Structures are given as structure tokens and as C-alpha cells.
Amino acid sequence: MKILIVEDEQSLRENITTYLNSDGNVCESSADLENAILKLEDYAYDCVLLDLGLPDGEGFKVLNFLKEQMRDEAVLIISAKNSLEDKIKGLNTGADDYLIKPFHLAELKARVEAVFRRKAANGNNNLVFNEITINLQGRTVEINGKPIVLTRKEYDMLLYFIANKGKVISKNAIATHLWGDEMDMNDNFYFLYTHIKNLRKKMLDANCKDYLKSIYGIGYKFLSE
Amino acid sequence: MKLSAHYNRSNIIITVSVLLAGAVIYYFAINYIIQKQLDRDLTEEMEEIVSYVASHHKFPVQPDIDEEQVTIKETSLTNFKTVFFNVPFKKVINDDDDNNGRAVEMLVSVNEKNYLLTIAISRDGTEYLVQVIATITLILMAGLFLVLFLTNRYVSHDLWKPFFYLLQQLKAFSVSDHTNFSYSKTNVDEFNELEAAVLLMSSRVRKDYRTLKQFTENASHEMMTPLSVITSKLDILIQDDSLNPEHYKQLQDIYGATSRLSRLNQSLLLLVKIENNLIDEAELLELQQLVFEKKEQFQELITSKHIIVTATITQKTITASGHLLDILFNNLFSNAIRHNIDSGVINISLTDEKFLIQNTGSLYPLNEEELFERFQKGKKSEGTGLGLALVKSICNVYNWDVSYSFISSLHTFQISFAPGKESLLTFNAI
Numbered sequence: 205m206k207i208l209i210v211e212d213e214q215s216l217r218e219n220i221t222t223y224l225n226s227d228g229n230v231c232e233s234s235a236d237l238e239n240a241i242l243k244l245e246d247y248a249y250d251c252v253l254l255d256l257g258l259p260d261g262e263g264f265k266v267l268n269f270l271k272e273q274m275r276d277e278a279v280l281i282i283s284a285k286n287s288l289e290d291k292i293k294g295l296n297t298g299a300d301d302y303l304i305k306p307f308h309l310a311e312l313k314a315r316v317e318a319v320f321r322r323k324a325a326n327g328n329n330n331l332v333f334n335e336i337t338i339n340l341q342g343r344t345v346e347i348n349g350k351p352i353v354l355t356r357k358e359y360d361m362l363l364y365f366i367a368n369k370g371k372v373i374s375k376n377a378i379a380t381h382l383w384g385d386e387m388d389m390n391d392n393f394y395f396l397y398t399h400i401k402n403l404r405k406k407m408l409d410a411n412c413k414d415y416l417k418s419i420y421g422i423g424y425k426f427l428s429e
Numbered sequence: 430m431k432l433s434a435h436y437n438r439s440n441i442i443i444t445v446s447v448l449l450a451g452a453v454i455y456y457f458a459i460n461y462i463i464q465k466q467l468d469r470d471l472t473e474e475m476e477e478i479v480s481y482v483a484s485h486h487k488f489p490v491q492p493d494i495d496e497e498q499v500t501i502k503e504t505s506l507t508n509f510k511t512v513f514f515n516v517p518f519k520k521v522i523n524d525d526d527d528n529n530g531r532a533v534e535m536l537v538s539v540n541e542k543n544y545l546l547t548i549a550i551s552r553d554g555t556e557y558l559v560q561v562i563a564t565i566t567l568i569l570m571a572g573l574f575l576v577l578f579l580t581n582r583y584v585s586h587d588l589w590k591p592f593f594y595l596l597q598q599l600k601a602f603s604v605s606d607h608t609n610f611s612y613s614k615t616n617v618d619e620f621n622e623l624e625a626a627v628l629l630m631s632s633r634v635r636k637d638y639r640t641l642k643q644f645t646e647n648a649s650h651e652m653m654t655p656l657s658v659i660t661s662k663l664d665i666l667i668q669d670d671s672l673n674p675e676h677y678k679q680l681q682d683i684y685g686a687t688s689r690l691s692r693l694n695q696s697l698l699l700l701v702k703i704e705n706n707l708i709d710e711a712e713l714l715e716l717q718q719l720v721f722e723k724k725e726q727f728q729e730l731i732t733s734k735h736i737i738v739t740a741t742i743t744q745k746t747i748t749a750s751g752h753l754l755d756i757l758f759n760n761l762f763s764n765a766i767r768h769n770i771d772s773g774v775i776n777i778s779l780t781d782e783k784f785l786i787q788n789t790g791s792l793y794p795l796n797e798e799e800l801f802e803r804f805q806k807g808k809k810s811e812g813t814g815l816g817l818a819l820v821k822s823i824c825n826v827y828n829w830d831v832s833y834s835f836i837s838s839l840h841t842f843q844i845s846f847a848p849g850k851e852s853l854l855t856f857n858a859i
Binding site: 213216222284307310374375376421 | 657658660665
């Protein structure tokens with residue numbers, strides 16, 4: 205996947221690049237509007253990560269540019285503004301998703317993949333990872349060709365893990381993904397443990413390889429092979 | 430009372446008292462002058478008689494002028510000072526109608542005999558004068574009342590028109606919309622000045638409001654960006670294979686603190702936004718649906734604590750921000766669960782007038798006064814301490830009344846949707 209990151213905060217830009225690159229993606233970055241539009245004029249990307257508050261103007265200009273040029277880049281807005289107005293404006297101007305800072309890189313990765321999949325679906329709604337096949341439209345999962353029944357949270361978690369395969373994901377990131385960040389973390393960690401235990405058991409029962417590794421004290425890792 | 434009425438009242442009081450005082454002074458002055466005149470007349474009459482007596486050595490026959498009554502009495506007095514005095518005056522002898530009169534009494538000696546001579550004249554003329562003065566004063570007062578009334582009714586109404594026009598616009602003023610004040614053309618300096626001041630004030634208020642909104646957004650941006658840098662650094666850092674469990678423990682604590690800081694920041698900004706009325710989105714919401722969804726959302730927590738939930742929910746639609754109501758119910762539900770005991774109870778009730786949530790928990794009532802303040806939280810609470818402050822602010826936005834009470838060992842939070850109406854009902858019941 206070819207991704208353009210438009211974000212003025214240098215260390216955040218670098219972190220996103222590092223995290224996304226390790227999965228075979230190619231990331232380019234731009235710190236301001238002008239540069240972003242220059243890049244978009246010359247190259248095509250699969251996905252654009254767009255911060256709204258940039259030093260030389262609002263990120264909406266990039267959205268307008270893409271709309272005028274009838275481009276089909278998927279756009280994910282990453283903004284510190286938690287305002288409904290901006291969210292609606294962004295989504296109406298052609299953005300595909302809206303992520304509020306601060307976010308976990310795992311969440312960003314999962315969203316980028318989801319947005320990209322939606323754009324590039326072309327009738328193929330199946331996500332295949334080794335023996336696991338996920339039907340995204342029907343929200344069903346097959347392992348070795350046999351369907352397994354997952355609860356909503358287990359399904360969400362599996363997608364999240366596959367998007368971040370090979371990475372250590374913190375408990376906080378998973379809990380925020382499943383419950384939002386308004387709820388108390390300590391309560392959620394207990395439920396998280398139960399959900400992961402159940403998911404792992406269901407997968408093992410279907411003769412799936414044991415991908416889920418617990419990383420002591422911090423979180424989980426979904427093996428990439 | 431209206432300003433014009435105030436003005437009129439003092440005007441009337443002053444005018445009437447001045448008129449009355451004037452009438453009294455006038456009355457006494459005229460009385461005094463007339464008395465002087467009468468006394469002069471009497472002196473003249475007296476001198477005539479004295480000169481008559483001096484030349485003729487006898488009293489004149491009864492006077493030819495009928496206005497005077499002269500009485501002559503023989504007396505043994507040898508020394509008598511001439512006096513003037515008021516007497517009752519009868520026009521006809523034996524007349525029942527007593528009029529006021531003025532008389533003079535003096536000693537006259539005729540043929541070595543002393544006589545007491547009294548001359549009296551009527552004061553009818555002066556009485557009449559006083560009546561005329563009183564009538565004129567009364568007519569003047571009545572006229573004054575009428576004029577002031579008419580002025581108040583018609584003239585001042587027109588005069589105050591620009592003021593009421595401005596007042597109407599002030600009542601409709603809102604910082605968030607951009608309709609400007611329109612001028613009413615008036616040549617009253619005070620009103621022009623007032624209009625200019627109001628215009629200046631409104632533009633300043635709107636400017637402050639915009640600055641505040643910008644500040645809120647900037648503060649959010651400025652704090653969220655470093656927070657997201659920390660979070661992403663942590664996300665990268667935990668990928669490192671060389672970390673040992675002790676490191677992980679430290680990192681987990683940083684994660685916890687960061688997420689708490691970001692939640693705190695979000696809540697604070699939200700609180701500022703609500704209190705400055707920066708959230709004005711509104712939609713029609715099915716409250717019973719919302720309550721039901723919240724119950725589902727917290728189902729895991731409820732089940733894990735073996736809490737029994739009873740809900741009596743009736744249909745209720747409300748116009749409010751869905752986002753705010755979501756936060757409101759999130760806080761109330763999560764409090765009711767978090768501060769509950771194992772195998773406890775939660776009662777939820779939604780009627781047309783109020784929403785009620787009760788839960789078991791600590792055996793002692795909470796301090797209601799401090800409860801809704803910012804950063805008030807229980808010792809064991811993991812929250813931000815802003816939850817109930819947010820609940821209160823949200824209720825304030827919609828003029829709802831939120832209260833806490835401890836009813837039969839249940840911590841009860843109640844939101845009255847129409848607090849005014851309800852107190853009226855209670856009043857009627859009493």
C-alpha cells in the first residue's frame with residue numbers, strides 16, 4: 205500500500221511511518237498543505253492520512269483538491285478536534301474516516317486497512333490470512349473452510365489483530381478499540397482477558413494455529429506466520 | 430412601575446404641594462390685606478362719628494348706610510383703649526344666619542357722659558374671595574392631572590419607542606448568531622448613546638466569544654498532539670524484543686496515565702464547551718431508546734458484578750444534543766455500576782417528568798453539596814472527578830434539575846425535565 209501522511213508534528217509523522225512501513229507499505233510524508241498538494245499532483249496513493257490543523261491552512265483544502273481532480277485515494281482524517289461539525293464536514297467532503305488524537309498506532313493501522321479494503325473491494329469481500337478467511341460483508345469467519353461462530357466483540361478483535369499482525373498491541377489499545385475511551389480501563393482489562401481467552405479457544409478448537417501470544421503485563425501479539 | 434409613572438408621580442406630588450402651599454399663603458395674604466382695608470374703613474367711620482360728636486355734642490341718628498351697625502352703650506368706664514375685633518354679623522336683626530363681621534369699639538364722651546361705641550361691618554366680601562381662590566386651585570390641580578395623564582399616555586409612549594425597540598433586540602440577543610442590531614432613528618441623545626453602547630458591547634461580546642471558541646479548540650489541539658506523540662512512541666517502543674517484564678510494567682503505567690490524561694483533557698474541554706454554550710446542535714431523541722441502549726452497553730459490567738437491574742421506562746421524546754445525552758447517561762450508568770456492591774441492585778425509571786437511577790453501594794449518604802463540584806471523587810474512584818460536574822452542566826444547558834438523595838439505602842440521582850412545573854404540582858398537592 206502506498207500511503208501519504210500529511211501531519212505537521214514531526215515525531216508523530218515518523219512514528220506513523222515506522223509503524224506502517226514494517227508491514228510492507230510505502231509511506232511518504234508531508235508537513236504542510238502546499239507540499240501535500242504538490243505530491244498529490246505528481247503521484248497516486250492508496251491512502252492519505254490527513255491532519256486538519258496544518259501550519260499553512262486547514263486540511264480540508266486537500267480534500268477539495270482530491271474531489272476536484274476526481275481522485276480515488278482513500279482519506280483518513282487524523283485530527284485533534286473532537287468536534288461534530290468538523291467530522292461531518294470532513295466526511296461530506298470525501299473523507300472516509302475520522303480519527304481523533306490521541307490514537308493508538310494499532311487503531312490507525314486497522315482503520316487504514318479497513319478504509320483501503322472498502323475502496324479496493326471490487327466484489328472481493330473476503331480477507332484471507334493463512335487458514336483464516338473472513339467474509340467482511342457477512343461478518344462471518346471460516347477456519348480451514350469450516351465456519352466458526354464469534355461474538356461481535358470477538359470478530360472485531362480478530363480483524364484488529366490481523367490488521368496488526370506481528371505487532372505487540374497494548375491492552376489499552378485493544379480496550380479503546382472495543383469500548384471507546386470513555387470507560388474505565390481497569391474494568392475493561394478484565395473483560396478483555398475473557399474475550400481473548402474465548403476467541404483463542406474457539407480458534408484452537410477449529411484447529412487453527414495458535415497465533416495469539418500474551419505479552420506479559422502489556423498486551424498481546426498476533427503472530428504474522 | 431414604569432419610569433414615566435415614577436416621573437409623573439413625583440411631578441404630581443411636587444406640583445400639588447406647591448399649589449396647596451401657594452393657596453394657603455395667598456389666602457392669608459388676602460385675608461390680611463382685606464382686614465387692613467376693613468379696619469381703615471372702620472377708623473374712618475369712627476373719626477366721622479367722633480368729629481360729629483365734637484361739633485354737635487350728640488350722636489348722629491342711626492347711620493344711613495345699611496352695611497354698618499352702630500351700637501351705643503352708656504358705660505362707667507373712664508379709660509378704654511380702642512380695639513378692633515371679629516364678631517358675628519347679622520344682616521337683619523334676629524337673622525339666624527351668622528356671618529362673620531369686623532367691629533371696632535371705642536370710648537366716646539358726650540356731655541360728660543361716657544359711651545361705648547361699637548361699629549360693625551360685614552366680611553361677606555372676603556369669604557367670597559376665599560371661595561374663588563379655592564375653586565381656582567382645584568381646577569388648576571384637576572387640569573394638571575389631566576395634562577400629566579395625557580402626556581404619559583401618548584407623548585411619552587412615542588418618546589420611549591426607540592428604547593423599547595432596542596430592548597426587544599437585546600432580549601433576542603445571542604452570542605452565537607450574527608444578526609446585527611438595527612438602528613431606530615431618534616433624536617434623543619440618551620437613546621443614541623445607549624444604542625451606540627449596546628452595539629459596542631455586543632460586538633465585543635461576540636469577539637470574546639469567538640476568541641474563546643478558538644482558544645478552546647487550540648487548547649485541545651495543542652494538548653492532544655503531544656499526547657498522541659506519547660501514545661505513538663509507546664506503541665513503537667513495546668515492539669522492542671529486548672524489553673523485560675519490569676519494563677513492560679513501567680510502560681503499562683505510562684499507558685494508563687496517558688489515557689487518563691487524555692480523558693481528563695477531553696472532559697475538561699467538553700465542560701468548558703458546555704458552560705460556554707458552544708454546543709448548540711440539537712435533534713429529536715427517543716429517550717427510552719437511549720436508556721435501553723446504555724443498559725445494553727453496560728451489560729458486561731452489570732453481569733460481572735451480578736447486579737440486578739429493574740427498569741420502568743415509558744416513552745419520552747426530547748430535543749437535545751445526542752452527544753451530550755450520551756455523555757450524561759454514560760456517567761450516570763457507569764457511576765451506578767462502579768460504586769455498586771457485588772450482587773447489588775440498580776433501579777431505573779423514566780417518566781414524562783423525570784429520569785431516576787438508584788443504586789446500592791456505600792451505606793452512608795454522599796455529601797450532596799460537594800457531589801457535583803469538579804474534581805470531587807471517592808477515594809477508590811479511578812475516574813477523572815469530572816463525571817458529575819459534566820452531568821450537572823449538561824442538565825443546566827437544558828434547564829433540567831439534577832439532584833441526589835439517599836432513599837432507603839439507595840443512592841438516587843434524579844433529573845427533572847421540567848423543574849418549574851413539578852414544584853407547582855407538589856405545591857398543589859399540599
